[in-house]
Amino acid sequence: xxxxxxxxxxxxxxxxxxxxxxxxxxxxxxxxxxxxxxxxxxxxxxxxxxxxxxxxxxxxxxxxxxxxxxxxxxxxxxxxxxxxxxxxxxxxxx
Numbered sequence: 001x002x003x004x005x006x007x008x009x010x011x012x013x014x015x016x017x018x019x020x021x022x023x024x025x026x027x028x029x030x031x032x033x034x035x036x037x038x039x040x041x042x043x044x045x046x047x048x049x050x051x052x053x054x055x056x057x058x059x060x061x062x063x064x065x066x067x068x069x070x071x072x073x074x075x076x077x078x079x080x081x082x083x084x085x086x087x088x089x090x091x092x093x094x
Contacts, residue, residue, distance in 0.1 A: 015030050015067070017030050017063055017066065021055055021059070026046075026059045027044045028044070028062035028063045030042075030069070039073055039074050041066045041067060041069035041073055042066055043066030043068070043069055045057075045059075045061035045065065078090070079092070
């Protein structure tokens with residue numbers, strides 16, 4: 001396949017995730033910079049006293065929640081852009 005004539009476009013994006021742990025609370029922030037914009041997602045998790053020695057569990061939950069929040073925010077932004085162009089409500093079908 002000749003890439004010069006292909007309509008296939010590959011874009012690589014990077015999401016930066018930072019985690020802050022303090023007194024059993026893990027907070028995560030997911031940041032995506034794309035198209036001259038920045039989108040942020042946030043998540044948090046409090047460690048159960050049973051799991052107090054396993055901080056990675058709280059970190060994993062906080063990161064998952066931050067990434068999920070980021071995805072919802074990006075989808076909402078895309079919906080607003082679609083509505084602005086189409087002048088109709090955006091419908092997302094999966």
